[in-house]
Amino acid sequence: MQNDLTKSEYILKVEHLKVVSAQGAELVRDVSLKIKPGEIVGLVGESGSGKSISTMAIAGILPEGISIAQGNIFFKGQDITRITAQDRCKINGNQLGIIYQDASQSLNPLIRIGKQIDEVLKIHTNLNPKERRNRVYGTMRAVNLSDVEKLAKRYPHELSGGQRQRVLIAMAIINNPELLIADEPTTALDVSVQAQIIELIKLINFSRKTSVLYISHDFSTVKKLCDRVYVLYQGIPVEVGATTQIIMQPQHMYTKLLLESIPTPEKRGQHLMIMRARTKDYRGSATNCLFAERCPKVFERCRQELPDMYEMCDGHQAACFLLDK
Amino acid sequence: MSEKFHNILEINNIYASYSASLHKLEYVLKDLSLTMKPGECLGLVGKSGSGKTTLANLITGFIKPISGKILFRGQEVQDLSLRQRIRQFNCGIQMVFQDPYSSFNPKMTIGKQLMEPLLIRKSLSESEIETKARHMLEQVGLSADYFLRYPHQLSGGQLQRVALGCALIVEPCLLIADEPVSSLDVSVQAQVLDLIIDLRKEFKFSCLFISHDLAVIYHLCDTIAVLNQGSIVEQGNVEKVFRNPQNLYTKQLISDAGYSFSK
Numbered sequence: 001m002q003n004d005l006t007k008s009e010y011i012l013k014v015e016h017l018k019v020v021s022a023q024g025a026e027l028v029r030d031v032s033l034k035i036k037p038g039e040i041v042g043l044v045g046e047s048g049s050g051k052s053i054s055t056m057a058i059a060g061i062l063p064e065g066i067s068i069a070q071g072n073i074f075f076k077g078q079d080i081t082r083i084t085a086q087d088r089c090k091i092n093g094n095q096l097g098i099i100y101q102d103a104s105q106s107l108n109p110l111i112r113i114g115k116q117i118d119e120v121l122k123i124h125t126n127l128n129p130k131e132r133r134n135r136v137y138g139t140m141r142a143v144n145l146s147d148v149e150k151l152a153k154r155y156p157h158e159l160s161g162g163q164r165q166r167v168l169i170a171m172a173i174i175n176n177p178e179l180l181i182a183d184e185p186t187t188a189l190d191v192s193v194q195a196q197i198i199e200l201i202k203l204i205n206f207s208r209k210t211s212v213l214y215i216s217h218d219f220s221t222v223k224k225l226c227d228r229v230y231v232l233y234q235g236i237p238v239e240v241g242a243t244t245q246i247i248m249q250p251q252h253m254y255t256k257l258l259l260e261s262i263p264t265p266e267k268r269g270q271h272l273m274i275m276r277a278r279t280k281d282y283r284g285s286a287t288n289c290l291f292a293e294r295c296p297k298v299f300e301r302c303r304q305e306l307p308d309m310y311e312m313c314d315g316h317q318a319a320c321f322l323l324d325k
Numbered sequence: 326m327s328e329k330f331h332n333i334l335e336i337n338n339i340y341a342s343y344s345a346s347l348h349k350l351e352y353v354l355k356d357l358s359l360t361m362k363p364g365e366c367l368g369l370v371g372k373s374g375s376g377k378t379t380l381a382n383l384i385t386g387f388i389k390p391i392s393g394k395i396l397f398r399g400q401e402v403q404d405l406s407l408r409q410r411i412r413q414f415n416c417g418i419q420m421v422f423q424d425p426y427s428s429f430n431p432k433m434t435i436g437k438q439l440m441e442p443l444l445i446r447k448s449l450s451e452s453e454i455e456t457k458a459r460h461m462l463e464q465v466g467l468s469a470d471y472f473l474r475y476p477h478q479l480s481g482g483q484l485q486r487v488a489l490g491c492a493l494i495v496e497p498c499l500l501i502a503d504e505p506v507s508s509l510d511v512s513v514q515a516q517v518l519d520l521i522i523d524l525r526k527e528f529k530f531s532c533l534f535i536s537h538d539l540a541v542i543y544h545l546c547d548t549i550a551v552l553n554q555g556s557i558v559e560q561g562n563v564e565k566v567f568r569n570p571q572n573l574y575t576k577q578l579i580s581d582a583g584y585s586f587s588k
Binding site: 046047160161189190191192193194195217218219220224257258261262263264265267268269271272273275 | 372373374481510511512513514515516518519522537538539540541543544545567577578581582583
């Protein structure tokens, strides 16, 4: 159809996505994002900014009562906003792999690891049991698990947190997906394991040319991993750009203050927080800049209109009236 | 109390284990020794499973060591029950936990929970306690109308403030904070860290700060102790350890955290 043109250009294209709850609260207001083949894109925001809900909408796994009110999601040029469960099954686990935040809750405690990884192959491929077993072992080795024959026979509770997260990654990538969604895959892990998982995602992206959508509230991991970053505030992207642009030259006040609140060696023992605390989540539709209540540089116009995205230089955009020249 | 002590806390050759059988002990902490000076803020780092929380639980008396001594303000406390500790020290050790949502009774108002630690001690009248609790609420940066609210009406960051208030209302000399900012967003984490810095100036308590986030430790603490597989592998001034780690494991930890200095 009309989207054949975009087919090769973007793996994932989200246009003006709006997600509402049954009570009419706007959880995601207006999210547009694009991911090119082979790109690692970060989605950063505080809790309640709508980053997880956006990814759930993309993966078609929105909880009961929450639905997409507006907008379209294109996966490889195909509109997947409102597809049937059957069609969804052909995409999820096959061309689209998902890693969830809590590894201990995402695995079935009663089924051996090997069998759980194998399940994805059983559903999506016609391989015979032997081929499947080889592929399971191969993928487990690819995510740096050792002694895989033994490990495959274990149950989830016999594995460490890092190992479980690797198993989840193995499940997500076993069918060589074109897009990997990683929803805060490292938050429950300690620094050393965190660093290993980030390296692993990088490696998968490099060796398999998998695009990655990485969701996190942690700038330190985003910095190491992502090519481009979307900063989300209350369901609206407020700044988009290459990771270095965002981190070195943030333009939106929210991004600036968020980066300043990270402890660094220079600020040792000093106060970090200059951003006003968030009073309450506003759930109606946005008619003015939502960050206005916390912004130190707020002026009249911010309280009256909703700012557009202003482009600074190649792809670096921010939604702030201060940039309107 | 007028007894003399150099260290607010002294832990000597402690062994701890969770295994039930004495014949087959698996030690969580092995021959661990640690000292803390009055007013010091000590950061305790280590991987998950290294025994950080076990150490905290030993100091507070939730669990008992297999062997070894714990001296708090110069007195041996490892064999005292929680009740004896309250009587002897008016509970000089207080704790703040990682998950603020599970630290509070959902059916009690915030004000009541702030008053609870003092009510148990029965040293003040109820109206005095209420005045103190209201004052404490203010000190942790929450307005007076939070006094009558219930925990579910507060955000994680606000609850963690109340948790700090609950701990500090009895004026402890040692505060143990077990990953108090790990479950919070960066901006909220920054607010709570700022609050801890302010409260330390105000109340002058010693602090054992447990975290796996090295940036937070560097920001807040004077000294650092690195725990690996139940033993302390390196201890010293934060600045020195970060700039020039001696132990291999510490080196690995600091490089994993991607921590670099401008100089």
